Amino acid sequence: MNENTNFQEEEINIREELEKYLKYWPWFVMSAGIALILAFFYLKLATPIYSTTASIIIKDEDTKSPATSGLSSFADLGVLEGLKTSSIENEIGLLESKRMMTKTIKSLDLNIQYYYSDFLITKELYKNNPFKVSILSLNDEDLNKAVENEINFFTIKENKEGFEIYSENIDKKLKGKFGDPLNIGFADIVIRKNTNYIQPEKDSGEFSFKISNLENIVAVYKSKLKVALVDDNSTLIDLSLDDHIPAKAQDILDQLIVEYNKEAIIDKNLVASNTAEFIDERLKVINSELDSVEINKEEFKEDKKLTDIKAESEIFLNNASDFKKERQRVTTQSQLAKAMLDFLQKGDNSDLLPMNLGIEGEGVNQQISDYNELVLQRNRILESSTEKNPVIKNLDRQINQTRSVVTQSLQRLKSNLDISLNELENESELIQSRISDVPSMERTYRGIDRQQQIKEALYLFLLQKREENSLSLAVTAPKAKIVDNAYTNVNPVAPKSKLVLLGGLVIGLLIPFGIIYGKNLLNNKVKNRGDLERKAKQIPIVGEIPRIDKKENHLITEADRSVLAESFRIAITNMQYLLINKTDKQKGIKMLVTSTVKGEGKTFTSINLALTLANMGKKVIVVGADLRNPQLQRYDVGSRKHLGVSDYLINEDLQLNNLIEQTKFNKNLDFLTSGSIPPNPSELLRHRRLGEMLGMLEEQYDYIILDTAPCMLVADTFLISQYADITLYVVRASYTEKALLQFPIDSKEAGKLHDISFVLNDVDTANFGYYGNKYGYSYGYSEDESFIDKIKKYFD
Template sequence: MHTDKNEYFDPIEDENSVQLKQMLSKYLGYWPWFLITIIIALFAVFTYLRYADVVYKSEAKVKLLLDKESSNFTLDVTKLFNKSNINLENEIALFKSVHLSEQVVKNLKLNVEYYYNSTVRSKQIYNAPFVVSYDNNITNLKDALQYTIKVTPTGYNILDVLSGQKFEITGYTSNQKIAHLPISIKPALGANITKNIDKSYNVVLKPLNKTALELSNAFEVDAEGKDSDILSISLEGTNGPQSEAIINNLIHVFEADGITDKQEVSRRTINFVDDRFVYLRKELDSIESSKKEYKRSNNLSFIQEDAGSSILQKTAKEQASFDIESQLLLADLLRKSIESQKAFELLPADIGIQNPTINQLVADYNTAVLSYQKLQTSAGTNNPSLQLLVSTLVSLKSNIINSVKGFKQQLQTTLVQSESAQKAADGSFASIPEKEKVLRSIERQQNLKESLYLLLLQKREEASINLAVTVANTKIIDYAITDIYPVSPQRSKIVLIALFLGMVFPFTILFIIFKLDNKIYSAADVENIAANIPVLVELPTLKEDKDSQVQNTEAFRTLANNTNFITPYTEDKKGRVIFVTSSIKGEGKTFVSYNLATAYSQLDKKVIIIGVDFRNPQLHRNLEDVSKDSQGLSNYLHDNTIQWKDLLRSNGEGEFPFDLLLSGIIPPNPTLLLSNPRFATFIEEVKAAYDIVIFDTPPTLLVSDTLMISKYAETTLFVLRSGVTEKTLISYSKKLFKDKKIINMGYVLNDIDFSSSYGYGYNYGYGYGYGRETEKKSWFQKWKKNK
């Protein structure tokens, strides 16, 4: 038969959507947990943010410049296409060196830290009302000193934290020495000490090297780009002006250190020239004395003029020899200077040697010596960079010596040639008196020494000028500036993390609880395991109110109707046998049996309920003043003289009566008793006398009594209890049905809390069409029930 499909309502809902809704509703049922954890997380975060130190980042930018000495005009076009020759890694290492950090610590007295003791926590401050100083040399301090200083109306109370000794100072006069302590105290510049009375402070004096090491590690120095000469120097701290002062002072210390290195080269040149002056003065005095004595002894007052052309030629040859001998003398002086060094020391730069290679090697050697002296103060002898510098210095020193030797050999060869030419020119002076020739030789030596003296004097003046006008190879682009946004704590991010954790934590706990929970709570849990066995009804949790009782009655009427659908139809007029069982005790099978009998009696059926649970009878609890030892089915099966009709009891004088046959006295062997042939006869007799025969049977998992008599059942109602029955028991009952040990089986899900199990405030009437709202449970009641 064709039926029209309602295009506006599709009763089949997507299974995944239903499961998702069920899962969400399952978690949303515990919304107070989420709310509480979120409130706790936010409270913890706001407490943390209230007392956490706010850290800001201060940053400065510096451009590194090449040496002014290398900025001379050159026609070497290859330099136009080369990137900067500055080694940024070396400069970064120098900025982060402990040597410079120590100077910054000394300049700003960073080794003395002040903490204000508030009611909650101690917080570091940078503008204390007093200043504490170490009386001895701060470099001699090996271990940290800690003092607690309280400002009193009359002075200071001081506690030595390490020794526990207390001291008291009267007055606030400047720079008061504290007896038996290596410190002094004085009011800070511009501070009103009386405004800080009764306030307590902690003062920590740290060793200089330890503070410098911490500061060195705190600096972040990075290049702005791959080929950039600009360095970014940053420092994080809780006080922006303090961090800015530290960075700016580091830059000034770096500049001063570079200037000192350059001035050291100039000083070395001046000292070298001064040493040569002493020698040259003695030589000039000796030559002048020799000339005076020679002229006196030989009666020479004036030198006669010679032939013009011969003299000019001879003079040119003599000048060439003079220049060569000057270069030989300078080369010899440089060689003696470098060979006399016991350690790596600076060499005099640009002393007049006319050899670019030697001058460049000397400049490279001085640069390497400066790098070696800096690195030696902060690195060990096994440091790879230091060893590399030593190797470079040895190589440069050897190259200078070899170059000087080669230059001298070249000069000597040239000198031999010049002297040969000079001898040829001297042939034209055969007529010149021997005395005049000797005098000219003396004058030539005199001129040589005077020229060398003047040259060195010029170089000394140049070195003095360089010493006076030396500038740093840095250009400050930006002095330290503190960002207005803190680096930490990042409030928005921390609040979001707290919200996230406040939601994830209860979700995780609930997820674990749900995963470890092996109980069933709704029909969906049963259908996921045994989809081919119908769930006939979901019975709501029974409450004391009237609406709950009405819903309970309607639910059992629905169970009665649904049971009819799974009970096979027969032509005979005999009654139908219904077994009510469960896996374990406590699932409510007796409750279901009794109320199902009530529902059938309301449908004008003649009903009897029979207790077969001989081991743990519970049916008698539904009758007043009846004990479990009252006679019943066990007595009938044991004693052939007893008739079962004589043992019947009624549920009362109500509008819908039905009969009850209790289990009877507990027998020693219930299984043997149920195998009595009289039981089969009993089944036929009650089927003939009643429309509905309901057996309250024992649990199937605990004993085999129910399975032994299950062949007499036309329908079996397997009772499950929400929050009690484990999922493994569903598999067990499914196997009984699959093995046909139980036939025509349907599940009865008992004690359902619809608002907890389904989560969308179902009332029972919605499920069965009665339209009444159930009482809503509090979240604590739901949690307690699920537990």
């Protein structure tokens, strides 16, 4: 049973909350309509934004190439611990870098923008503009000032002599000819006609151009650029850019890929270029040494008059061929190691080490490759940073550490080669002892010949490496393979029409909802029957009195069919149920009408209640029991001069019947005004003659309505309440504060007021009929109401 009751209460509460807003449905319809119209115009005037996408694959580098090999060896040794990063993330960072976007914007001259203005519409042109502006020289400081003063925007008009340009913020017009230099203050420019311009059918507007700060344009497009890895297990990258000009966005993405490949090729060729320089230097030295050896050999043979030494030492050469080859190899390796050590001592952290010279030992070659990779990374970052950058300092430490490792490896290699060479020399001495019979001349000649062969072998070896290096320098494949060139989706990404219209509809509904909700939230006054029932459940409500316009009649007449008259009839009917325990009283029922504070409509309620009863044939009298601030005289101006209740209580010689005045409103209605305003109202109301007066009135009238003072301000009403059969407590809608409803509750519990019930006065038309809204309260009372009047009610 309790669950059903709770469910019904919750259902009623939800309905009440909805009714607070549904009664203002025209506001919601109008607000939503206006919002949708504004959203529609926004969609028509807004510039659509399109999404442009391109896809590339970052090629995996050859692990043996100079640019990428060697890092794994150092990682195994722990030298580069903490430096391991995802190479693909580095490439994404490079594509998103400001430097790459700056190169792209410079290549496309996007800091120069072209516009076409026609009436109130200005749109940006791209490619299809009638002229093209080229910048010969530019002063960045002057350009920044021009941007701040908005004098970097020029309108151009063609004439017979050439053209003239002007800015809105500058009175001076500049004239020039197409193809000739023109100074515009912050730059020297050349304006040429665009031979590829396609003129539209209607071309009545103006053309203009704007020169912007390169940094600002780069920042704009850098923020728009999105670079994302398609899958963690692949090197496929998507590049996207949102812009209102699809062709421009496509060119930016395509040019960005071109600039990326250019830089990758430059990085690849940097090591090869340094290697080529090193080989050329060594070839010059070896060539000089080889010339010296050959001259010595020639002079020796001429001096000794030798012709064919080979035939004389054929047996020895056959036996020592293996020794010679080994000695040549060891000597070559030792000299290469020494040359690399010399290069390391002379170079700094920005120099790359030569690669692929033929040094035996994969460890040393791997270490050299790792060292070059670190140097390349340092030089690349240093282009957009300084040596104080923590990353540069960290790389310097790693390069120095790697340089030390490479130096130690080369020193160990050279030491090992020297030991091997010494051993070979020892073996050579043994062989020389065996060929002591060979003339010293032969030994000398062989020594010269041996030096010549060593130099020739080294020279040929370097020539071969130079050709290999030149070949790798010539073959420069792009690092980024294009999967899809930049293309634009035909559907704009912004503004999205459905989302904008939906948002407009929601905002249009939220605005009146918020206003109504805020108004209800901040309202501390009683608005309707529901507020009264929630705050004071202990006290019944006998009636609701509707708000009456100032132009309307405030008093009920005979045969009155207005909503006001019907509301008082309903109130009287409800009061009969409250008087059911007083069936012994056939006449002389005393109704006390009071309120919390003044201005809540006590006198208005008293008189109309009396008129309703009088129209029903009852004998009724209204007693002005508010001795301090009488209001009954407002409805009978002449009665102000009459004696009344206060005079009767003071003067025992006065007769009550002489004080009663028949009203002009109804023959069954009489007034007994409050009379003169006394200095001591409370003492008078304690007088015994008050009870006697009411007793005499009971014998003469069916109903005695006591119009009393506000009970919260003075105690007068509490003195009269003991004589009342029923207490009507008037609450005025949109006037009485909800907090004041506690006063009648406390008064009832304290016994100061008895048989109390509420009359809700001045109820707004929108809030009137708490039950009527559900059951058709206004039935039969709105036939004469026009459609315009009905609409007005919703907007009141």
